[in-house]
Amino acid sequence: MAYHFSPIKLDDKGHIRDSVFAILRNAILDKKLEPGQKLVERTIAEQLGISRTPVREAINQLVLERLVTHIPRKGVVVSGFSKADIIEILAIRTSLEALICSIAATKIKPRDLKRLESLAKQITEEHGKGNYKKSNQLNDKFHEIIYKAAESPRVYSFLYTLHEYITKFTQVAYSKPGRSEEVWVEHNEIIEALSRHDSSQAEVVAKRHAENSSKAFLKMAYWEKD
Known part of the structure; x- marks a missing residue:
């Protein structure tokens, strides 16, 4: 060793x-x-x-x-970590993100929405400054607020087991040129759906956000085509 x-x-x-x-x-x-x-x-x-x-x-x-x-x-x-393992985790993450965002839309509080708005702005600003570690930390906080707002301990527990994977995959995904600007739009779409307490739309935009993150990761990690 x-x-x-x-x-x-x-x-x-x-x-x-x-x-x-x-x-x-x-x-x-x-x-x-x-x-x-x-x-x-x-x-x-x-x-x-x-x-x-x-x-x-x-x-x-x-x-x-x-x-x-x-x-x-x-x-x-x-054992190592195969591409198939990664794709499986990304698929699970996408389903869980969509589910928990849908649930959060029915329960989220105004103070949480304000925090999300502030974090979305900070994420983009820090990334623009080249503070990638800080940007990723703020991104974790953004999603953590949504997870907790859902008040669904079982779904939260499943997502928590994937936390380290998601964080590392997100770091790679953020290195894709233009991804930061895409995330700014996607985060605001999520906030908008949550603020209207629209579960269906929250599920749609959260799923799209996770799918785009997965595509960005796979592109940067394996140079896959869009």
Whole structure:
């Protein structure tokens, strides 16, 4: 295992298993851990400065997400992330985004709409300044407001499991020339539908937004044609 993990900070240890899981999953998604690499529980624990138990629990969770595989007589190895896996996640994300936006339209409050309007503007401004990390963080907040406004814990839970994937895919999608301007229009379409409490339209524009994001990601990641 060539990649070396930095020790977890003390203030991260409140939810140590979740922290370890996020660290390992991000390393796989960022290709710091490549397909076929073996994950050695003891080595990871030593590098992170923790016991082996949370590492074992995190690896078990990675198995459930099919990011790693138990191979007889070899141990746990990184499975990798195929294009088919990505397309499946993008399709699930699109359906869930459309659903939760439709639900949110019936419950969203005026203060949330004002926050969405402010964030939509900030996202575009920060992207225009080249502050891509900040822009992506604000984009996460934009969608988080809608998720919570829906007051649908089960749908929220499903979306939360995809959060890291969606964030990384969105970062790539935003690198497509002109995508920032498209997002500005799409975000405002979503806000308009939500402000009119129009569930049907909210579902339509949220689905279109997610689909356009998926197309932008696939274009930039695989140079697919529009």
